[in-house]
Amino acid sequence: MNKKILISDPTLRDGNHAVRHQLRKNDFSTYCKAADAAGVPMVEVGHGNGLGASSMLVGECSLSDEIILSTARENLQHSKLAVHAIPGFCTIERHMAMALDLGVDVFRIAAHCTEADITDRHIAFARKHGKEVYGVLMMSHMASPDHLADEAFKMQGYGAEGVVIMDSSGHYLPFDVSERISALVEMLSIPVGFHAHNNLGMGIANSVAAVQAGATIIDGSARGFGAGSGNAQLEVLVAVFEKMGYETGIDLYKILDAADIAEKEIIPSLPYISSTSIVSGLSGVFSGFIKEVNSISAEHGVDARDIFTELGSRNAVAGQESLILEVALALKGDSSGEAR
Amino acid sequence: MSNKLRCAILGTGNIGTDLLIKVMRSDLLECTLFAGRNFRSEGMQKAIALGVNISDKGINAIVDKADVIDVVFDATSAAAHIEHWPVIEGLGKIAIDMTPAKLGSFCVPAINSQEICGSGVRNINMITCGGQASVPIAAAIAEVHNNIEYIEIASSIASRSAGPATRANLDEYIETTEDALIKFSGAEKAKAILILNPANPPVDMQTTVYAKIKNPDIVKINAAVNAMMLKINNYVAGYALLVPPTVINDDIVMITIKVLGVGDYLPRYAGNLDIINCAAVGVAEDIATNVLELMS
Numbered sequence: 051m052n053k054k055i056l057i058s059d060p061t062l063r064d065g066n067h068a069v070r071h072q073l074r075k076n077d078f079s080t081y082c083k084a085a086d087a088a089g090v091p092m093v094e095v096g097h098g099n100g101l102g103a104s105s106m107l108v109g110e111c112s113l114s115d116e117i118i119l120s121t122a123r124e125n126l127q128h129s130k131l132a133v134h135a136i137p138g139f140c141t142i143e144r145h146m147a148m149a150l151d152l153g154v155d156v157f158r159i160a161a162h163c164t165e166a167d168i169t170d171r172h173i174a175f176a177r178k179h180g181k182e183v184y185g186v187l188m189m190s191h192m193a194s195p196d197h198l199a200d201e202a203f204k205m206q207g208y209g210a211e212g213v214v215i216m217d218s219s220g221h222y223l224p225f226d227v228s229e230r231i232s233a234l235v236e237m238l239s240i241p242v243g244f245h246a247h248n249n250l251g252m253g254i255a256n257s258v259a260a261v262q263a264g265a266t267i268i269d270g271s272a273r274g275f276g277a278g279s280g281n282a283q284l285e286v287l288v289a290v291f292e293k294m295g296y297e298t299g300i301d302l303y304k305i306l307d308a309a310d311i312a313e314k315e316i317i318p319s320l321p322y323i324s325s326t327s328i329v330s331g332l333s334g335v336f337s338g339f340i341k342e343v344n345s346i347s348a349e350h351g352v353d354a355r356d357i358f359t360e361l362g363s364r365n366a367v368a369g370q371e372s373l374i375l376e377v378a379l380a381l382k383g384d385s386s387g388e389a390r
Numbered sequence: 391m392s393n394k395l396r397c398a399i400l401g402t403g404n405i406g407t408d409l410l411i412k413v414m415r416s417d418l419l420e421c422t423l424f425a426g427r428n429f430r431s432e433g434m435q436k437a438i439a440l441g442v443n444i445s446d447k448g449i450n451a452i453v454d455k456a457d458v459i460d461v462v463f464d465a466t467s468a469a470a471h472i473e474h475w476p477v478i479e480g481l482g483k484i485a486i487d488m489t490p491a492k493l494g495s496f497c498v499p500a501i502n503s504q505e506i507c508g509s510g511v512r513n514i515n516m517i518t519c520g521g522q523a524s525v526p527i528a529a530a531i532a533e534v535h536n537n538i539e540y541i542e543i544a545s546s547i548a549s550r551s552a553g554p555a556t557r558a559n560l561d562e563y564i565e566t567t568e569d570a571l572i573k574f575s576g577a578e579k580a581k582a583i584l585i586l587n588p589a590n591p592p593v594d595m596q597t598t599v600y601a602k603i604k605n606p607d608i609v610k611i612n613a614a615v616n617a618m619m620l621k622i623n624n625y626v627a628g629y630a631l632l633v634p635p636t637v638i639n640d641d642i643v644m645i646t647i648k649v650l651g652v653g654d655y656l657p658r659y660a661g662n663l664d665i666i667n668c669a670a671v672g673v674a675e676d677i678a679t680n681v682l683e684l685m686s
Contacts, residue, residue, distance in 0.1 A: 105542055105544070105581055105583060106542050106600040106602075106642060106644075107542065107544040107583055107598065107600070137560045137561070138560055138564075138583060138584040138585055138586065139583055141560075141561040141564050141565065142561055143561065143565075161586075162549075162585075162586060162587070162588050163588055164549050164588035165549060165557075165586045165588060167554070167557045167558075168557050168560055168586065170557075170558065171558065171560075171561070189588065192588050192589065193588065364589075364593070365587065365588075365589030365593060367546075367585065367587050367588065367589070368585075369544065369546065369583060369585035370546050370585060370587065370596075372544060372596070372598035372633075372644070372646055373596070375633060375636070375644070375646075376632055376633050376646055379633065
């Protein structure tokens with residue numbers, strides 16, 4: 051049995067959600083150096099929604115993709131530099147070609163769980179240029195295990211070298227993860243991965259369930275720094291996998307140091323499971339919505355929990371942030387839109 | 391001879407098949423050929439049931455039947471249209487391009503259909519579904535403010551309303567929508583985003599427009615947007631304001647629109663298909679009116 055786990059670290063990408071995409075240049079250099087020193091195999095950086103996503107809809111990034119990528123590149127010697135890229139936000143010509151020029155090693159091409167076919171051209175482009183490419187299925191709880199496996203199989207066909215499913219809402223319990231990872235492992239001949247969110251306190255438990263079901267790629271962020279109540283906590287994952295006898299190639303003490311540095315230097319407030327986050331997780335809404343929901347909730351005097359519940363019943367996905375205001379106004383009862 | 395404009399539809403996917411139903415309903419248009427590549431496709435089956443002349447020879451069928459065609463709706467893909475256009479042009483036909491190939495002149499009926507029809511343009515590009523929903527709003531804002539710094543539009547559509555060509559053309563969708571936004575709003579910069587929502591039951595099409603403007607005059611913007619809505623409602627009944635012009639952070643105007651289709655080929659949630667097809671039929675009808683006037 052292969053006892054190796056590939057850890058991918060999105061602290062500087064998912065963490066950007068937690069600060070409304072305001073991570074500074076220093077944050078990228080400081081953490082990249084620390085992660086590199088700890089032997090983290092893959093460091094993902096960028097706007098929370100990936101390449102080309104800086105926008106009014108999902109939040110404007112204080113830094114350009116170019117600055118983020120070149121800063122990260124300068125500070126990574128051994129770790130591979132990875133980007134998250136969602137077709138619909140980013141295009142091959144404008145964004146992926148630029149990332150290629152700036153020396154990105156790994157492209158993680160993402161789509162919502164049933165939309166694998168929008169990744170075909172983008173996966174092929176990155177493969178053609180000799181880059182390492184993964185397919186990512188976001189909001190994976192919205193598809194059945196069989197459907198998810200079919201979509202992952204398409205990504206394998208396009209040339210993905212692994213497929214990662216994301217629990218973007220922090221909605222899963224360990225059993226849900228086992229069921230989905232098993233379905234993918236059975237269907238695919240390439241590695242399968244899992245990306246957790248911690249809304250229901252399941253970040254580590256779900257990652258362990260994923261590995262037990264055959265996943266060999268796991269995402270984790272320093273101190274869990276990520277959207278909503280954060281991701282699986284990287285340094286805990288490293289410790290837990292070591293205890294379970296898996297190899298991650300990451301030095302435990304050095305990753306603990308890196309996490310301490312992250313806490314001290316770049317994380318303004320540590321992720322925790324807020325009351326609203328629990329409702330967000332239960333309702334299956336993308337964790338990245340929480341900042342905007344909280345501010346619109348405060349501005350319009352509507353309970354954030356009600357907003358999440360309504361967004362959940364409307365099946366909102368990442369990129370539908372404009373729904374938040376509409377839902378809040380409708381709940382407040384003064385929408386001048388159509389009656390509902 | 392019939393006194394209707396004779397239309398060929400190339401491409402038998404969601405767009406082509408929905409167009410067929412709309413063309414058949416028009417008093418000014420008729421479908422003389424429905425051409426694709428596969429007789430077994432759902433669209434082709436629908437056309438057979440409707441008793442339309444069909445062919446599986448694609449663009450070659452247009453060449454063969456050129457004498458019964460005035461206008462060709464190209465509902466294939468951007469890459470295919472680039473190959474089709476020289477053939478259509480060689481035959482002396484007008485192309486209404488439903489793909490984001492952007493070879494021709496951008497057309498939004500609420501803004502420039504009459505101008506396009508009067509100008510002798512032979513290749514009319516219908517931009518994109520998100521473009522048809524957002525560009526007229528951007529143009530309405532530009533009537534009030536000619537100094538828009540940045541305009542952004544985000545459309546979310548139901549996964550089931552996006553066929554294979556739409557999915558393969560996402561990059562072209564973005565680039566074409568952005569080009570049209572800049573052309574019609576004069577904004578310095580534009581960004582277009584498309585979100586495919588996997589939900590079942592499917593979500594209705596929604597488009598949000600954000601415009602960055604110094605000191606926005608919300609009263610005038612409201613009036614301009616309402617006037618534009620009336621023009622759009624002439625050809626798309628299900629086009630409605632969900633969030634009226636709202637100012638965020640002093641210098642951003644946000645507007646959300648919902649587009650419900652009439653439910654011709656796909657259910658009503660597929661407002662994205664409906665709006666671009668209604669727009670294309672609207673332009674074709676304007677061409678028909680011009681041609682019929684010339685003949686009388």
